[in-house]
Amino acid sequence: MKSATNYLIVNMAVGDLFMAIFNMIPTAVAMFRGGNHSWASDGLFGKISCKMVIFSQATSMACSIITLSVLAFERYFAIISPLSKVASNARTRWLVAAIWVASFASASPMLYAAKVRLYKGVPYCFEDWAPAFDPKKASAIYTIAAFVLLYAIPLLK
DSSP states (O other), rough: OOOOHHHHHHHHHHHHHHIIIIIIHHHHHHHTTSSOOSSOOSSSHHHOOOOOOOOHHHHHHHHHHHHHHHHHHHHHHHHHHHTTSSSHHHHHHHHHHHHHHHHHHTHHHHHHHHHEEEEEEEEEEEOOOOOTSHHHHHHHHHHHHHIIIIIIIHOOO
């Protein structure tokens, strides 16, 4: 059971659990409160939870995509050279650590961009790149970079 493939599958499951705990639970609570996508508060707790929900969503997505890409490479090499063990367990543990570092790095801009703003007296959590960046350009650049790195390139493999 301690194979490279199983380590990677468990890693992807942990990433999905990360999404379920930090993203789906707050979203479900918001839906039961009325479903208008308003945020819990605009205080310190609201700001931290807003950043964590958006950050965890981006981290989990990146973790799943990168893990699936590594799994595809691992399976490819297992088929091409079935008698040699390309991915050792120690190397796979390092790969899992690298996957999480890359996932956190790709989602880290969301820690800045996620903000709670009041609209007609009701707090909402959304992506706002101001004042450090141009809101429209920064959002577009981040979205395009994420699309290329986490969708287009893995799709080519």
